[in-house]
């Protein structure tokens with residue numbers, strides 16, 4: 001089989017397999033009836049989900065920011081507030097507007113139910129709660145949310161994060177290390193003389209070369225690393241627990257493996273190289289996330305100036 005076909009196949013396979021998010025579903029229960037909350041929690045945890053409960057709705061925003069739920073299960077009647085009012089609040093915030101909400105209710109009036117659904121929320125679950133229905137409703141809604149997130153955040157050609165999402169991931173990593181010190185590296189990576197690939201073999205072949213970088217990146221880095229397509233033929237990596245020399249080593253391995261690929265187009269074989277710039281947060285303790293990214297980008301320019309097909313670390 002031609003090397004180009006192998007790359008194409010591997011890229012497609014990883015994209016398809018990458019669809020499956022095997023993390024436990026995260027459900028937040030907002031319910032003042034502690035016995036009912038505990039019952040739902042047990043049912044959902046037995047089905048493999050992660051559950052947090054909240055009995056004081058006034059702490060809603062604090063708690064959801066911390067737990068980051070994928071679904072909220074809440075009583076329609078809570079102390080001092082209705083579930084529908086809380087759902088309406090969630091829909092007004094950018095971060096939580098898409099969060100699925102299921103009401104727990106003994107309410108039989110269809111007018112009240114309709115009103116609640118119009119203000120926010122997706123479905124009703126009658127009390128006493130049917131265990132199987134509870135589990136399947138949560139699983140189905142969360143699967144849909146994950147699919148939406150995937151298409152919204154992932155670049156379709158490489159299966160890596162899109163520009164906005166990789167920048168957000170870097171920001172989150174940076175914020176995390178402000179609270180709990182942890183070393184991490186940022187990498188900017190770019191395919192060398194890529195314009196010539198497009199000009200010589202056409203855009204479709206150029207796309208396959210970009211997709212091959214995505215596939216190789218996923219093969220070379222850990223699942224805890226965050227990999228993104230910054231734009232065009234440029235990539236950004238955020239590597240936790242990895243200092244600049246370890247990052248340099250990893251990226252050099254990737255660079256060598258990428259350079260060894262023989263692409264084929266119009267019965268001709270060709271290969272490509274990549275250049276990269278690396279910076280870590282230990283060297284630049286006072287840098288913001290954006291400043292670190294700029295350091296890695298500047299080091300990438302140095303790699304290009306130095307002759308390309310190389311990895312350069314940011315200098316102090």
Ligand SMILES: Nc1nc2c(ncn2[C@@H]2O[C@H](COP(=O)(O)OP(=O)(O)OP(=O)(O)O)[C@@H](O)[C@H]2O)c(=O)[nH]1
Nearest residue numbers: 190191192193194195196198203206207232233304
């Ligand atoms: N096939 C393809 N080409 C793209 C895509 N996005 C950007 N490009 C092309 O990538 C090329 C980038 O070219 P340049 O910025 O000049 O860089 P380069 O030729 O790689 O040169 P150096 O980076 O200096 O080594 C341009 O020709 C863009 O049209 C894409 O999604 N698919």
